Amino acid sequence: MKLIGTFLFLFSSWAIASDHSHDHMDHSDMMHHSHEGHLHEKLVDGEKLIVNPEKFDKFISGLTNAQVAVVSVKGMVCDFCARGIEKTFQKDKRVKKIDVDLGQGKVLVAFDKGIDINFEDIKKKILANGQNATGMQIVSI
């Protein structure tokens, strides 16, 4: 009991000391770009697009007249936990395609060109799964 109690105390202290609620977003690395003709190996408004190149290329293959939101997500540490993100976005009829890049902590969401991609809406969808969206880049295909 002492071992568990000690562990619980340490864990709880860690939780309480952490002043960053999961409901609060970190906007420090949030970006919202919309430029055409950029792929993963290029810069988006001077910022490097950090994604798994193989996954990104596979994701955009077959996409035309589309734009891809590359969303940075915190807390997406397991496949099983990320399933809800896919399910939530799939309910949005504007979404053409979605994939998850666990290694880079990114969610790739494809929309038709011309659709206004709202980061606040993206954040709500990610938060509905219990994770935090911290930034977004948009790549036109």
Add this chain to the structure above:
Amino acid sequence: MGIKFTILAILFVSSNIDARPISYSGGSTLMMFSDSMKDSVYYHYSPTYKYSVGIEQVKNNYFKDSSSYLRLTYLANRKNTQNSQRNLYFQSGLSTNGVDDYFYGIHGDWETRRWFVGFGLKEVKKEKVGFSQQHLQFGVAPYLGEYGDLHTWLMVKTKKNSLNNDWSTYPVLKFFKGNSLIEFGYNNKTEWDAHYMYRF
């Protein structure tokens, strides 16, 4: 000895279905557990990612009876970082057999794509017997799979309850792919058990 062994077995298997206690907002999860002592089916629904409500149907193969639990799990704290997630949950269950049959407790975990650490404390009241249970669990992923791959965890769980006051340590293997998760544990007192989970 028989009753104590059975209670230990019940406690052992009950702890396994504490994993992934809350789904995404609007999501549902079906869990099934089976071994020589007990068959259990647990369904829960999460109105938000903060809590889930569910019902667990338990068939006790030793006592030759069945009972249902109404269950509530609440996410008390979560910390997301770029490479990790930490959770603290409150859980409770009330049997339809009456107010003298219930449980409550907390459990928490911290995990990265490679490492997992979890703990739990649970107080159980079953008829006129009350006992507590605690556990610690450690895990490592031998490889880092991508989204959609088969994922594997090698884990060790150690637990103790107030009835025998002994720690019991045993290996656990966990696999998941897509919406399915399956877990196997082996304990020399309860032998093999299996736990299956599907998320809708």
